[in-house]
Amino acid sequence: MPAPERSAPLGRFLDALPHDLAASFSDAQLRAIELHFGMRHRLTHMIDWRRRLGFGRLRLYVVLLVGRDRHPA
Template identity: 45%
Template sequence: MNDSFINGLKERLPDDLKESFSQEQLSALKVAFGARKWGQHKIDLRGTLRIWRWRYYFVFLAGRNKRDLTRREQELSRMATTLAIAIFLTFATLLGLIVLYLIKSALGIDLFPNYSLGLWGWFKNQFLI
């Protein structure tokens, strides 16, 4: 049988009981215990915190989502991906412009006479002197 719950249950049972359950009993046990696969996450952080006289538990699970996404979840996923790409491209563009400006300044090219952002002077003082 390829049922991971039933295989796991049989592995934990004593040898003399492993084959004594009927298929109906095994199915009933599977329903009773929920047969969920917990603990197979890349990140599985669980603990308790005691604050004054109360105790609180926390669970942080993270891993690959293997469920089928609803239409709303798919839209949110696309929007989050689009936002992440836009932020990355903005950051990369700004970084590229700063690098080009520093190269221009290092070569002594002056596009606007008597005007400077002050970035080259700061960079020279921090990193080159």
């Protein structure tokens, strides 16, 4: 049975794992991992502003995303 097609990010992820571990994922697990990689690049925003701030030992990050609301009313 041929291996299912996989995206480039999923392929890089699996290639970085030991072969026996990469081969142990079920189809459902691979689909869930694929969904995770897809969600990282799914939406674009008009404004995507990200900054890291440091105040002594305190490290913070700030994210401002602005875009069109695509959720149904």
